[in-house]
Amino acid sequence: MTSSRPGPNLSRIATSLGVSIATVSNALSGKGRVSGQLVERIREHAAELGYVPSQAGRALRTGRSGVIGLVLPDIANPLFPKIAQAIEFAASAAGYGVLIADSRGDAATQVEAINRLVERGVDGMVVIPRRATRISSVACPVAVIDTPSTPGNTVSADHWQGGREIAVHLAGLGHQRILIIGNNRESSVQNDRAGGIRAGLRPAMQAETLWIDELERDGGSGCPLGLAERVKQGFTAFAALSDLQALRALTELQQAGINVPADVSVTGFDDLIWSPVVTPSLTTVRMDMDRIAGIAVSALADTIGKSSAREGMLVTAEIERVAMQLIVRQSSGPCEPGIKNLRDGEHVR
Amino acid sequence: MTSSRPGPNLSRIATSLGVSIATVSNALSGKGRVSGQLVERIREHAAELGYVPSQAGRALRTGRSGVIGLVLPDIANPLFPKIAQAIEFAASAAGYGVLIADSRGDAATQVEAINRLVERGVDGMVVIPRRATRISSVACPVAVIDTPSTPGNTVSADHWQGGREIAVHLAGLGHQRILIIGNNRESSVQNDRAGGIRAGLRPAMQAETLWIDELERDGGSGCPLGLAERVKQGFTAFAALSDLQALRALTELQQAGINVPADVSVTGFDDLIWSPVVTPSLTTVRMDMDRIAGIAVSALADTIGKSSAREGMLVTAEIERVAMQLIVRQSSGPCEPGIKNLRDGEHVR
DNA sequence: CTGAAAGCGCTTACAG
DNA sequence: CTGAAAGCGCTTACAG
Numbered sequence: 001m002t003s004s005r006p007g008p009n010l011s012r013i014a015t016s017l018g019v020s021i022a023t024v025s026n027a028l029s030g031k032g033r034v035s036g037q038l039v040e041r042i043r044e045h046a047a048e049l050g051y052v053p054s055q056a057g058r059a060l061r062t063g064r065s066g067v068i069g070l071v072l073p074d075i076a077n078p079l080f081p082k083i084a085q086a087i088e089f090a091a092s093a094a095g096y097g098v099l100i101a102d103s104r105g106d107a108a109t110q111v112e113a114i115n116r117l118v119e120r121g122v123d124g125m126v127v128i129p130r131r132a133t134r135i136s137s138v139a140c141p142v143a144v145i146d147t148p149s150t151p152g153n154t155v156s157a158d159h160w161q162g163g164r165e166i167a168v169h170l171a172g173l174g175h176q177r178i179l180i181i182g183n184n185r186e187s188s189v190q191n192d193r194a195g196g197i198r199a200g201l202r203p204a205m206q207a208e209t210l211w212i213d214e215l216e217r218d219g220g221s222g223c224p225l226g227l228a229e230r231v232k233q234g235f236t237a238f239a240a241l242s243d244l245q246a247l248r249a250l251t252e253l254q255q256a257g258i259n260v261p262a263d264v265s266v267t268g269f270d271d272l273i274w275s276p277v278v279t280p281s282l283t284t285v286r287m288d289m290d291r292i293a294g295i296a297v298s299a300l301a302d303t304i305g306k307s308s309a310r311e312g313m314l315v316t317a318e319i320e321r322v323a324m325q326l327i328v329r330q331s332s333g334p335c336e337p338g339i340k341n342l343r344d345g346e347h348v349r
Numbered sequence: 350m351t352s353s354r355p356g357p358n359l360s361r362i363a364t365s366l367g368v369s370i371a372t373v374s375n376a377l378s379g380k381g382r383v384s385g386q387l388v389e390r391i392r393e394h395a396a397e398l399g400y401v402p403s404q405a406g407r408a409l410r411t412g413r414s415g416v417i418g419l420v421l422p423d424i425a426n427p428l429f430p431k432i433a434q435a436i437e438f439a440a441s442a443a444g445y446g447v448l449i450a451d452s453r454g455d456a457a458t459q460v461e462a463i464n465r466l467v468e469r470g471v472d473g474m475v476v477i478p479r480r481a482t483r484i485s486s487v488a489c490p491v492a493v494i495d496t497p498s499t500p501g502n503t504v505s506a507d508h509w510q511g512g513r514e515i516a517v518h519l520a521g522l523g524h525q526r527i528l529i530i531g532n533n534r535e536s537s538v539q540n541d542r543a544g545g546i547r548a549g550l551r552p553a554m555q556a557e558t559l560w561i562d563e564l565e566r567d568g569g570s571g572c573p574l575g576l577a578e579r580v581k582q583g584f585t586a587f588a589a590l591s592d593l594q595a596l597r598a599l600t601e602l603q604q605a606g607i608n609v610p611a612d613v614s615v616t617g618f619d620d621l622i623w624s625p626v627v628t629p630s631l632t633t634v635r636m637d638m639d640r641i642a643g644i645a646v647s648a649l650a651d652t653i654g655k656s657s658a659r660e661g662m663l664v665t666a667e668i669e670r671v672a673m674q675l676i677v678r679q680s681s682g683p684c685e686p687g688i689k690n691l692r693d694g695e696h697v698r
Numbered sequence: 699c700t701g702a703a704a705g706c707g708c709t710t711a712c713a714g
Numbered sequence: 715c716t717g718a719a720a721g722c723g724c725t726t727a728c729a730g
Contacts, residue, residue, distance in 0.1 A: 007488065009723055020701040025725060035699055052488070055470040056414065057723030059405035060706045067448070067469065075434040078427070078622050085424040088451050097448050097469045099416070102437050120416065120446045121404040139356070139401070224628060244623060247596075251627040254603035273427050274593060274623060278600040279573060358707055369717045374709060384715060406707030409722045 008049045009057075017045055028053070059121065067097040068300060069117035069125035071110065075102045078244060078272050083145075086293035087126055094301050096123070103130060114138055124300040126293075141303040143296040147188045148321050155295040155320040157287035159189055162324030163196020165285055166239055166267050169326055171202050173265060175237040178205065179230055181249055182241040183212040190241045193269060197239055208235075212245065225249065228256035236264050243268035243275050246282050261330040271327055281329040291322050357398040358406075366394055377402070408470065416446040417649060418466035418474035420459065424451045427593060427621050432494075435642035436475055443650050445472070452479060463487055473649040475642075490652040492645040496537045497670050504644040504669040506636035508538055511673030512545020514634055515588050515616050518675060520551050522614060524586040527554065528579055530598055531590040532561040539590045542618060546588055557584075561594065574598065577605035585613050592617035592624050595631050610679040620676055630678040640671050 010028075014021045019038070027034045027042040028051075034042075059065045070087050072080055084100070091098045101117055103110035110130050117125055124141035143154040170178060180197055182190045198207055210225065227238065227249055238253070240246035246268030253260055260266050261280055268275060271286035359377075363370045368387070376383045376391040377400075383391075408414045419436050421429055433449070440447045450466050452459035459479050466474055473490035484493055492503040519527060529546055531539045547556055559574065576587065576598055587602070589595035595617030602609055609615050610629055617624060620635040 010725095011723075021723090022702080022725080023700055025723095026700090029725080031725095038699085052468050054409070054723050055468070056405055056408035057706090058725075060403070060409050060708085060722090061724045061726085063706075065405065075437065076430045076622070078430070080433075081425045081427070081429050084429075084433070084449065085451055085453075088424065088449055092450075092465065097465070099446050100433065100437055100449055101441075102434055104434075116441065116446070119401055119404070244626060247623055248626045248628070251600065251603065251629075254600065255608075255628045257606075259604075273425065274596055277593060277597045279597070279604045280600075360707075370707090371709080371718080372716055374707095375716090378709085380710095387715085403707050406722090407709075409706090409724085410708045410710085412722075 065121040069099045069122040071101050071127040073130045082289045086289040090293040090297040123304045143300045158321040159192035160196035162285040163193040164200035165326040167197045167200025170237045177235045178207040178237045179235045180209040180239050181245045185211045193241045238266045240268045243270050243272040283330045285324045414470040418448045418471040420450050420476040422479045431638045435638040439642040439646040472653045492649045496541050507670040508541035509545035511634040512542040513549035514675040516546045516549025519586045526584045527556040527586045528584045529558040529588050530594045534560045542590045587615045589617045592619050592621040632679045634673045
């Protein structure tokens with residue numbers, strides 16, 4: 001016995017209409033080699049029968065699955081939802097399905113995840129690499145989203161420029177001493193951001209960087225960062241390299257009785273879900289995820305289109321840097337009813 | 350011209366080894382109809398050539414794609430990462446790939462998303478339905494993850510019981526007046542949670558519910574909820590129906606100079622990424638996502654396995670309720686270095 | 699404008 | 715234990 005799908009296929013439509021399979025195929029795909037009337041009749045009948053083309057059949061014939069892979073370092077990373085949503089959106093607009101793969105753990109798992117996707121026959125993949133991994137040859141086109149400083153990168157937010165935006169904003173508020181708070185000294189994203197902040201300081205300003213990962217190397221994760229002490233030392237601005245750290249800083253300061261933004265300022269990065277919701281809401285810098293995803297997916301689609309480019313094609317060309325956008329919230333004054341402060345996606349089931 | 354994949358196929362392995370395609374297929378799939386020696390030789394040669402089986406060919410022949418779909422109401426929902434990760438994990442352990450689809454917007458988009466997945470030939474799908482949607486007949490097995498009160502549901506956390514855990518915890522702390530904070534009166538998840546809280550109160554305790562969606566119906570999203578006023582009225586505990594609302598409450602209270610947990614308590618639901626990181630960290634209730642995902646995926650796999658069950662099979666049987674686990678943090682005392690307070694996934698790129 | 703035919707890569711009864 | 719053959723559903727040159 002050979003297993004078959006539940007629905008009708010081209011052959012059934014063809015016989016029931018007394019035409020050939022090829023004609024049905026042509027009519028449905030709109031290749032235009034069929035007369036208008038017949039196209040009409042065929043389409044109608046196909047719809048009536050609830051015809052759903054078999055991806056397997058098509059894929060086998062064309063060599064294209066119509067699916068791309070999305071490899072993420074860690075789906076639990078709070079940045080993931082936005083990336084995934086943007087990629088899914090861009091991909092489905094381009095007619096692709098999205099297969100996800102989590103490379104949790106080390107670089108080896110990332111390689112595994114990539115291989116699994118290749119085995120599933122993806123036409124290409126978008127990879128957001130783990131820190132300090134290089135994507136070596138993969139058996140399909142790959143678009144890498146990382147920092148501009150990553151070799152082989154395809155597109156990314158301009159984290160450096162984002163950092164400058166923060167610095168300029170803090171300068172405008174009159175801050176002199178800034179504590180940059182990162183949680184991973186190895187991260188090129190965080191280093192770019194920190195570098196941008198430093199580069200954007202005015203001569204009179206000075207910054208110091210607190211790397212939480214080093215602070216906590218010997219345990220004690222989740223303990224206070226000693227920010228009240230820093231305030232006594234004269235720091236008036238806390239520029240976290242991610243909104244999660246900003247949130248951590250904000251609540252620690254508040255708990256210590258330090259008023260934000262009256263006494264000190266706190267800024268973040270990424271405009272994550274809670275940024276507009278907390279009191280005071282966070283000033284942050286947002287990536288244009290839709291644009292980044294759009295560029296990555298269309299670069300991928302272009303490469304897939306050129307059928308010559310099958311094997312191990314890194315979609316590089318020229319790295320595109322997408323500007324980040326400053327979102328000022330802490331100094332936005334009193335809340336006025338009628339003004340939408342929440343981001344659109346803000347709701348919980 | 351007929352397009353072909355880059356790699357070798359069964360035929361090439363067969364010719365180069367002087368055996369038949371069928372034998373290669375049997376050897377590689379371990380169906381055991383081939384002599385041990387030959388199996389060995391074939392496997393070796395296949396590995397040498399870097400043979401990757403064609404999913405398309407296999408799918409066309411077997412009628413199974415080896416891929417399941419995951420339909421989410423809104424990927425931007427902060428609960429998503431955990432669900433997606435758990436499903437991806439369970440699915441890949443069971444040998445399935447996961448195709449994602451976001452049903453953002455209304456119920457109509459959800460139907461579209463489901464159809465897209467069916468068109469891509471998924472063998473089944475896990476659906477986390479939008480509020481108040483019923484999953485009607487789909488052309489493949491479906492496992493629904495929602496509340497126990499949803500008809501046709503397959504598995505879910507026991508939100509009601511989770512609510513009781515919160516109530517018992519607050520009772521133990523001696524609270525008498527509790528403000529429940531929800532953000533969506535329509536959500537059955539939130540209603541179950543609120544119901545559980547009320548059911549768990551001791552006679553002397555009383556609760557009132559604040560629905561943010563109603564409060565903000567006329568605009569003003571993101572404005573303070575007036576919690577300081579509630580404290581004056583005598584409320585000493587704020588039980589949010591999601592960690593996002595808990596965070597909102599916490600920061601609003603802190604900003605008003607009310608000390609948490611000394612003056613009042615704040616609790617949440619879901620143990621989202623920030624819960625252990627903020628000061629004070631949040632007491633919350635966690636779903637066992639791995640278990641829920643495992644049950645959903647294996648129920649799905651079972652149904653797919655029975656080849657009779659192709660069309661529109663809702664995987665129901667008996668609804669499984671997975672207990673939620675209380676995580677007490679706010680009263681956990683001073684931070685001791687060396688103790689891991691952060692959840693494992695807590696890191697940002 | 700329409701159709702007959704080949705073939706994508708695989709698996710599975712069936713025959714030897 | 716091994717192989718020849720059929721067929722899953724589709725698309726695409728090619729012929730008419």
